[in-house]
Amino acid sequence: GAVVSQHPSRVICKSGTSVKIECRSLDFQATTMFWYRQFPKQSLMLMATSNEGSKATYEQGVEKDKFLINHASLTLSTLTVTSAHPEDSSFYICSARTGVVEGYTFGSGTRLTVV
């Protein structure tokens, strides 16, 4: 079946640095990738929708200059957390629509800890 590979699975970084998270669709082309964030004991929340070859669409309250999204190819979308702060520590996960009607395939997630 369709697989979305997400890396890294865990990352610890210092405040003020930037972290890049990658999501690759394997064996299928993902024209659209969705990025979610999950704080402890909270629901997943959509951050942005990444479209291949165009600008990402950000949800209300998500800073586009802080969370840079690039979707330069049909198989790769990246999320860069710039100038990370401890409050950015969270679980980030991507997903893509697959060929199954309205189905989604999720990446394995990235647990970001900013110290």
Added chain:
Amino acid sequence: KNEVEQSPQNLTAQEGEFITINCSYSVGISALHWLQQHPGGGIVSLFMLSSGKKKHGRLIATINIQEKHSSLHITASHPRDSAVYICAVRPYGGSQGNLIFGKGTKLSVKP
């Protein structure tokens, strides 16, 4: 009030038991999803429903659109079923990825 409510929040069962997890939502939807989140965080999509009932192995998902309610059943539960089960809905007119997620039900199946 959350737009997607799940019950129970936590569930402990003995191996072999029949398990039911419930999801109620308050918005009109075009689809409802059941997801499984493993302890490491990875998420697997189990079902997508817009009506009726679906079955996959020991898992059964049902939805009642009129009552805005869905259930996920696990028959003959096994310790490997231990995970967080998340209900998510796609509202009418919403963008593809704009799912509204429940907070999840943490299931522990004891041997």
